[in-house]
Amino acid sequence: MTHDNESERRFIIEGCAIPARPIPSGLHIVATPIGNLSDITVRALATLAAADIILAEDTRHSARLLHHYGIHARQLSYHEHNAARMRPRILSLLDEGKALALISDAGTPLISDPGMKLVREVLARGHAVYAIPGPSAAITALTLSGLPTDRFLFAGFPPARSGARRRWLQELAGISATVILYESPARIRATLADIIDIFGDRPAALCRELTKLHEEVLRGRLSEIAEELHAREAIKGEITLVIAPPDEKSAPLIRENAQTHPDWREALKEALQHLPPAKAAREIARRYALPRKEVYDHAVSLQKDSDRPNPPKDG
CATH class of the missing domain: 3.30.950.10 (Tetrapyrrole methylase, C-terminal domain)
Structure with a gap:
């Protein structure tokens, strides 16, 4: 739905309809909730309500947020699979003086989400870019x-x-x-x-x-x-x-020293005297910052050696 009627430029919080003031033309990068729909700023809601078009990663996903806050706005899909095709169209809309809001499925756009190339091209074209901060995982x-x-x-x-x-x-x-x-x-x-x-x-x-x-x-x-x-x-x-x-006491250094120094093997032998192989391996792996599987394999090997019967002595 487009904003042909100025009265539609509003958002609703707890039953109260709040008019959205006009926003300048350009690209508005709007952070949206990462989970809880209440984690959105009033400025973000006002920007989404006032935008001529919302560029959404998944319009079906963003529709839930917009519906929750009573925002009626036209959406266009913008994601990594259609970005190259959509960018020229988006730039044309900005050339016409439109105010566009860019959102991702969750959190702050451009953070492990599409949008970086778009922002770069928008700036190169001479259009304004605005950031409306908010949630980030x-x-x-x-x-x-x-x-x-x-x-x-x-x-x-x-x-x-x-x-x-x-x-x-x-x-x-x-x-x-x-x-x-x-x-x-x-x-x-x-x-x-x-x-x-x-x-x-x-x-x-x-x-x-x-x-x-x-x-x-x-x-x-x-x-x-x-x-x-x-x-x-x-x-x-x-x-x-x-x-x-x-x-x-960095873990990489501890691990390197442990591999080249016999102390961890001696400590494992002592631990095996009162613990089963799995628990002994867990304790030594944590103490020396070693991969647990490596220590466990060595513990099993030691256990097998101790269980092996001694060869008969020549008498």
Whole structure:
């Protein structure tokens, strides 16, 4: 529906209709909720209500938000699959003096969402770009994590293939900052295994379904989070992982020293005297920031050696 009638330029909050003032022509980048529909600013609602056209990643998804706040606006689909075809049309609309609002399915547009090339071309064409700030899963997870917030790096989604992902992680391992990344439920177990192997067993927080009904934050060592997820039959919801920066006792250095120094093997032998292999491996892996499977395999080998009968002596 278009804004032919000025009375339609409004939004509704708790039954109160609020008129939306006109906004200047240009591209307005509007942050929308990442889960809870109440997590949107009044300025964002006013911008969406006043826009001539809303550019939405998925118009069916955004229709729920607009309906909730009584906003009647024309929508156009803009996503990674039609972006090249749509950008010339969008630029033409801006040339006509239209006010366009760009939204993603959730959170702040351009953050692991399409839109960067559009903003670049809009600016190159001489049109204004406005940012209407709001929710971001990365910042929300960082504030919930309990990890350092003074310096952080948002890394986006890791590569899907293990080899490329491991190379990507190697570039991040030595950065002195809290690292934030997104991952899908289908790949989070494999990604955590690669992170532990390359980063070591750092403190971390895994945030799932942020601001939604089933919001969950798992805090602890990466290995502890990995074990919790491995124990689950299914993992659902969008995931943000926050990883502590390396420090003087950095996990990568601990792991390197542990592999070249026999102490961890001796410690494992001692642990096996009073713990079963699985629990002993878990304890030593955490202590020395080693992959649990590597320690467990060695524990099983030691256990087999101890169970093997001694060869008869020559008498």
